[in-house]
Amino acid sequence: MAGKAERTRQHIIEKAAPFFNKKGYADTSLSDITAATGLTKGAIYGNFENKDELALAVFSYNLDRLAGGMLLAMQQQENAVDQLLAMIRYYRGVYQQVSVQGGCPVMNAAVEADDNFPALKVKVKGAVKNWTRTIARTIDTGKKEGSIRSQTDSGAMATLLIALIEGGLMLAKLADDAGPLQVTLDRAEKIIRTELEK
Template sequence: MGRPQEFDKREVLEKAMALFWERGYTATSIQDLTTHTGLSKASLYNAFESKDGFFRAVIEHYIETRQKRRLERLKEASPGYDAIDTFFHELVQAKTERDRRLGCLLTNTAVELGPHVSYVEDRLSRAFNNVEDVFRQALQKGIEDGSISDEADIETLAGALSTAIQGIRVLARCGTDEASLQKTAETYLTLIPRP
């Protein structure tokens, strides 16, 4: 038997992520994955066991890279209100750039598979809850630094902002223009009471 093919796992996950992101889980075949990543079928199955295993690895990679990086910026930025404002404006800009109208891999997956695949439902629920937690922290920071009124209902606002993100991502994938999405983002931002 020959040696298993060696490969850069991060590079392969990035390529597979781009494919799943564009086509979705159902429309992506094993043949598509081997062609797009350069892996042989044997290497794919040795490393990930199945298409489902590969997809799970891609979801974890997305959460640990794309989502984590964006949320870290939100956590680190100050003051609290400005951090949230910047987050939404960057989100709209990123989702409406030319050739980037793919929405969000997690949101797309939730719509496609969420109700039917327990792993997806459970994992994405935790990922979305994490986003809500980071908004809670940013809102609390805003109250403490004086950029948000201390009368703000943090729980309700964190949920509303998290929901707004999903809506913006879906609308961006459907081709809604940047100006309209910015107005939507600004409408949600008006829910945050200022001092």
């Protein structure tokens, strides 16, 4: 069981997360955080050295929630093709929740951190690298089990699938409509079924 300090830290992260994802890392103020948590500035800074440390913890929290659901959906499938299709279904199903929470935390952080927050950029790059690796390993497993064509370039296909998912999320967020995401996810599913699956 977590101690009081850990519970307080987690409370701050959970309450601050929507602000960082919706308003951005630069525009989320300490006043936003104190209002959301009901804690004083001293209590916030008693748990985090500065706003950047909190922002990094919030990104990890938002990422874990999104990626954890995706991985769970994939792990419940028997073979690599079904795992990839489960990933696509996951993003179809989670769009409304992601949209209400301000959009994809990976994309939001990537855009904002590019030049302004090097430590966050490192975390975002790591997240995308891990996602790419997860998809590529799934494809490699599929090649070994015989469900995916052996000539498939696992890394390139992983990059393409991520680009379709993230691009669709961005366009859907801009349009305030899931339609663009459904188009890109339909294409990703078609690629899996026609270019990957044996």
